Amino acid sequence: MIRQSLLVVNNLGLHARAAAKLVRLASSFASEIYLSREDASQQIDSKSILGVLMLAAKKGTRLVVSVEGHDEAEAVEAIRRLFESRFGEEM
Amino acid sequence: MPDHGSLRVREFVTDTSLGLDLEILQSKGLDNEIRSPRIQKLGMALAGFTTYIHPDRIQIVGSSELNYLKELTPDGRTSAIQRLKRFRICCIVVTKGLDPPKELAEFCARQEIPILRTRALSSLSTSKMTRWLENRLAPRATVHGVLVEVFGLGVLIIGPSGIGKSECALELILRGHRLVTDDSVEITRRGLDRLLGTGGKILRHHMELRGLGIINIKDIFGISATAVFQPVDFAVRLERWNSEVEYDRLGIDQSTMELLGVPIPLIVMPVAPGRNLAALVEVAARIHMLRQRGYNPAKELEELT
Numbered sequence: 001m002i003r004q005s006l007l008v009v010n011n012l013g014l015h016a017r018a019a020a021k022l023v024r025l026a027s028s029f030a031s032e033i034y035l036s037r038e039d040a041s042q043q044i045d046s047k048s049i050l051g052v053l054m055l056a057a058k059k060g061t062r063l064v065v066s067v068e069g070h071d072e073a074e075a076v077e078a079i080r081r082l083f084e085s086r087f088g089e090e091m
Numbered sequence: 092m093p094d095h096g097s098l099r100v101r102e103f104v105t106d107t108s109l110g111l112d113l114e115i116l117q118s119k120g121l122d123n124e125i126r127s128p129r130i131q132k133l134g135m136a137l138a139g140f141t142t143y144i145h146p147d148r149i150q151i152v153g154s155s156e157l158n159y160l161k162e163l164t165p166d167g168r169t170s171a172i173q174r175l176k177r178f179r180i181c182c183i184v185v186t187k188g189l190d191p192p193k194e195l196a197e198f199c200a201r202q203e204i205p206i207l208r209t210r211a212l213s214s215l216s217t218s219k220m221t222r223w224l225e226n227r228l229a230p231r232a233t234v235h236g237v238l239v240e241v242f243g244l245g246v247l248i249i250g251p252s253g254i255g256k257s258e259c260a261l262e263l264i265l266r267g268h269r270l271v272t273d274d275s276v277e278i279t280r281r282g283l284d285r286l287l288g289t290g291g292k293i294l295r296h297h298m299e300l301r302g303l304g305i306i307n308i309k310d311i312f313g314i315s316a317t318a319v320f321q322p323v324d325f326a327v328r329l330e331r332w333n334s335e336v337e338y339d340r341l342g343i344d345q346s347t348m349e350l351l352g353v354p355i356p357l358i359v360m361p362v363a364p365g366r367n368l369a370a371l372v373e374v375a376a377r378i379h380m381l382r383q384r385g386y387n388p389a390k391e392l393e394e395l396t
Binding site for chain 1: 235273291
């Protein structure tokens, strides 16, 4: 299992469209991918849009992603890149 | 129970759902932790018997305690209160709208024990606080799945994402059953063997359906298609049909899964074309009801042959 901390850096936070992108990306991997806020214990399935929206992550929120499965390394890397690319949001 | 959580007194005072209209008489120590849902009366401890004092419980001071203190001489009062000194009591609640003696207030300010007051009687306060604390401190878990009420039974549908849990729930709603929550079910254990499920506050009664997006069941089907809380009676795990796995053909043996230490009946339901999941879940609920009344169709057949 890989755990990695992620910072929401885009201005709008994990809003609906960003969440949809994340869910689409997560669903393309076979691994189980869970997300939680760093300040709460509740874990959500990142392949579920409702779960991701429930995180109510704003700009500056720190999340922890836990990935387990045979493609876990690729999954973590892809998710990290999506967060860094601000979910395609324009500056 | 050892797996109880904890909460700060601050949260206890500010949650209006408690319904005791608490006022803060002494505010030092509001970050103390309450770690037990049980309530204690401070009477015995003030009278000198401190063996059973549980500092992590809320301590009630009612008219018997206050009248006892009032009858003592000022010195006696002080020494009675000083008996509490070696315990780190989390919080004191004065009931009946009474005024605590100033010695107690001063002692609590020094020891950082918050004093709260309610107009309610001790008996009502105790029952309301216990109920609220049992809920708040109950062992809890979040399960990825859907909780539906089918014929009054709580059915927890679990399985990997994309298997059709929401679609199954939707079909059940169309058949007149009720959605408690889609996607993430918050489960708390009440007592030793009861599991209560509910949805998160933010996303209650929302559902995601691939191709349609996010919908609100309450808006589309009305309030009667939803429920807020529901005890969990059994679980259905949806799985992709795997020809290597032997699925239950008889229904004589019942498998279970464990949630917060409580075993609940589990039905493993393979998903394949032509299988109407909602109908199967509905029948599973009917079977569960029959089983609870001691009836088992497969066993009956076995006895006949």
